[in-house]
Structure formats: C-alpha cells, structure tokens
Amino acid sequence: MIFCEEVRTETDLYFEGSFNHPFVKGIVDGSLPIEKFKYYMMQDAYYLKHYTKILAIAASKAETNDDIVFFLDSCSYINESELVLHRTVFKELGVTEDEINNFEPAPSTYNYVSHMYNAVHNGGVEEAFAAILPCPWIYQEIGEKYKDSKPGVKLYQEWIDIYSSPELKEKIDFQKAMMNRFAIEHPLKIYLLKSHFKKSCYYEWKFWEMSWTLENWKKEVEYYEYV
Template sequence: MNFSEQLRKENDDLFQMIFAHPFVQGVGKGDISKEALAHYIKADYEYLNAFMQIYGIALSKSQDREDIAYFFDQIKFVLHDEIHPHRNFCEHIGVEYEALQGHSLPPTADHYIKHMMYHAQMGSSGEIIGALLPCPWTYLEIGKKLVEQYQPDESHPFYDWITFYTGEEIEHTTNELRTRLDRFAKQSSLEEQEKMKEAFRKSCQLELKFWEMAYTCEEWPSAEKGNR
C-alpha cells in the first residue's frame, strides 16, 4: 500500500461523512436551498482564489520543470474551468455569478484557507500537497457516488456540477497530486510523513466542515444578528 492509499484508508471515516452530508445529498437529490447554494459559491470562489495562490507557492518550491509545468497548468485549470460548476449553481438559483464574488469569508472557509497557507509557507512540498489533495479527491469521489446513487441525466438541475466532478480533469488532478505525494513521502523522514498526514487529515476535516458551513449559512458572530 503506497502512502496516498494509506491516507485514504485512514481518513475513510471523513470521506463517508462527506458523502452523507445533507448538502452533498441535496445536490444528488436536486433539492437544496438557494441560500445554501449562494453561501457555498461566495465562499468557494474565494477558496479557489487561495487554492491558485497555493499552487503558485508549490510551483515556486518545485525542483524540476515537470512539476513547474504541472502546477502552472493547474492554476489555469482552476482559473478557467472550475467556474463551470459554480455557474450551474448560479443558473439554478437565478443569480449572476459576479454578484456572488468578492464577499467576506465565513469562519470555516477562513480557517481552511489559513490552514493551507500555513503548510504552503512553512512546510515542505509534500506538506503542501497533503493539504491540497483532499479537495479534488473528495470532489471526485462525491461525483462518482452521486452518479452511482442517483444516476442523474441531463434533466437533473445539477447534472453539469456532478458530471464536472467525475470528469477526466478532476481524476487527472487527483492522480497527479497522489503520485507527487507518494514520491515525496518516499524521500521523507517519518517525522515529515507525519506532517503530511496531519495536513491531509485536517483538510479532510475542513472539507466536511465546508459543506456544513454552506448548508447552515455560517456567519461570524455579531451583535447585530443577536449573537453574544
């Protein structure tokens, strides 16, 4: 069993909780509130901006041209292609995509980005990939689970979202990141491997919390909202 396979096994509890989350299941059923979808898009737009920046840090720490080219291509993919599932949600709720951009991050998304930035700035290339990998990997498996469970056709309101995350690009991203993580793990000490594991698990935990954040329309505590 290679390193990434071991990580997937060790974190299956979190993957299963993600699959069962009411937001994810709501996507599969085609039944989720417009407020939750809008909250998700606002946070995910900013999250993906940060994701590209972290790819840029990974690129700057790369030692060979193959890795540099890979991370460069991934920045382009997030920038130009990963807007399509957002637009699917926007069309469903009848809101212009641009109206959901530039909003403040809710607590969980803020925490998630700072977690990844910490590992990007302070950690090794293996740590960076450990923090990045759960995002594409969980989405890839979510897409496959929803296809298996609900067998959506083109009449499904979130057909484009679901099929995007079962597409070749997401699978390619996941597999390439796994390959790189396995390579770095082989070259690393046990102490460094533990840091990779910690980064990976916390990102899995925050993926789950991200869905909950969107579903509950999480916001910062505020006296104006009756919170103390």
C-alpha cells in the first residue's frame, strides 16, 4: 500500500469519529444550535489565519519550484477566499468587534496550531505537509459523505456545499499524490510523517468536540475540582 492508503486506514477511527460526531451531524440535519456554530467559526478563523502562515513557512522550505508555487497559491487562496467567507459569515452570525478583539483560542485550537507550527519549524516541508493535509482531507470526505443533505439552514447548507464540491475533490487527490511523493522521497521518515498526520487527525476530531462542548480554559479544571 502507498503512504496515503496506509495512513488513511490507520486513522479511520478519527475519520469515522468526525463523520459521526454530533456537531457534524447537527450541521447535516440542521439541528446544531447556532451559538455552537458561531463558536466553531471563530475558532476556525483563528486556525485558518495560522494555517496560512504555516503554508508560507512550508513554501520557504520547499525544494522545487512547483512545490513553492503550490504552497504560496494555497496560502493566498485560503487568505483571500476562506477568511473572506468567515468575515461574511461573522456578520450573519452577529459577531461583534468586542468578541473579535477579546477572542481567545480554546485549548484544542491552540494545541492543534502549536502542533502544526512544531512540524513546520522543526522538520522539512514533508513533515509540515503531513501535519496540514488531514484538515482538508477530512473536510472533503465529510462533504462527499453528506453532499445530498438538506439541513434547511442557510449557513449549514453553504458549509456542506463548499466541502462537497468536485473542485475540492480534485485538490485533495492532487495533495494525496503530493504526500505520497514526499513519503517516497523520505523513506526514513515514514514513522514521523505518520505520527504528524495522526496527531492532526486527532485534533480534527477534537475540533468538533471542542465546538460541541464550547470548550474553554476553565471547564476541565472546574470539573476535576468538584468531581
């Protein structure tokens, strides 16, 4: 089996956990409380801001012109398209300037971003890519799985439409081929590449859980204090 086939099998628990998480299911059937979606979108905007920076750092480590162009184009696309979308959605969700200025990433968001920064700063471009690939891949599979859903909520329908597009499928197929190439070029790093990939898959699942529970920096401490 090639790298992406192997790692997809090995991380199926996290993919299935994402497919069946009540947060995702709530988007699909329209039952998700809008305040949880608002929380998710604010956390996601923070995540994407740093995702673009990580892509830019990866571009600086890439060794071929094609790879440099890929990372810079991806960085520009996310910054111009997805972050603009988030700002538009922020208006629909009634996100205030005070909420934006006083925003603090939840523990899981902070840990996920830190994990990706660790991969890109301390490893080569192949390690960075292993850490950032699970995000678009998992979203694409969610979109494909639920492409025929009709949640009856405008924001949720738009979310499904974005991640179920044929264009995204083409991009993910290209990225999987790219990851396979990196794995072939760095056979002594297979375990490390899989480790980065698996951690990101775990954090993708945690992102749903975090948004479902409205995770913050006090909840777990308060729970263990009184349990």
